[in-house]
Amino acid sequence: MEFVDSIEALEALYGRPPEAAIVKVARRMTPCYRQWIMASRLCVLSTVGPEGTDASPRGDDGPVVLELDPGTLALPDWRGNNRIDSLRNIVRDPRVSLMFLVPGSNNVMRVNGIARVSADDGLRARFDKSGRRPVTVIVIEIEEIYSQCARALMRARTWASGDESAGLPTVGQMLSEMTKGGIDGDAYDQAWPARAADTLW
DSSP: OOOOOSHHHHHHHHOOOOHHHHHTOBSSOOHHHHHHHHTOSEEEEEEEETTEEEEEEEEOSSOSSEEEETTEEEEEOOSOOSOOHHHHHHHHOOEEEEEEEOTTOOOEEEEEEEEEEEOOHHHHHTTOBTTBOOSOEEEEEEEEEEEEOTHHHHHHTTTOSSOOOTTOOOHHHHHHHHTTTSSOHHHHHHHHHHHHHHTOO
8 A cells, every 4th residue: 555655745636725725714713703603512622742632522502612802712621531631632732623513514613723721710710500610721822713615514414314323332332342341331321311411511
């Protein structure tokens, strides 16, 4: 198997990008980009660190990020599994990328930037949910913001009606497999809905 090993060879395969792919890049929020991102309740946060890369879904019941100013976004770190892989990476290498999704839209909004982790009480308070606050907030300085071509989601029929998850392994089954039965997968799956509801925020 042969691999492409130079930028010149890569560019020769693909040619020049169209004008629209270049002019769409902004350095801060625009009215259209702001409207789109504020409609997004789900994004994927990608980070990089000494051990490698990490991508983590982030969701909320309203806008998934808060705009601090046109060049800065704030992403709360809500309850998870406490692996803090993304946060470990950001502390050591601040480069991040985010992909924002809106149900029903095949477009994706992308942000590349520099992030820092804050435990500032005032900032955390801005995300208060009935007395519960994120432990930290990721503050992202935007370097690039732009829309992504819709073809990927169109090919995948991402928002097609119907649940395609039937028959897939549950998390409990995966844990049982990984621990060779050390974790009771059925018990894990049965307890999960109540645990998730109690620790959502």
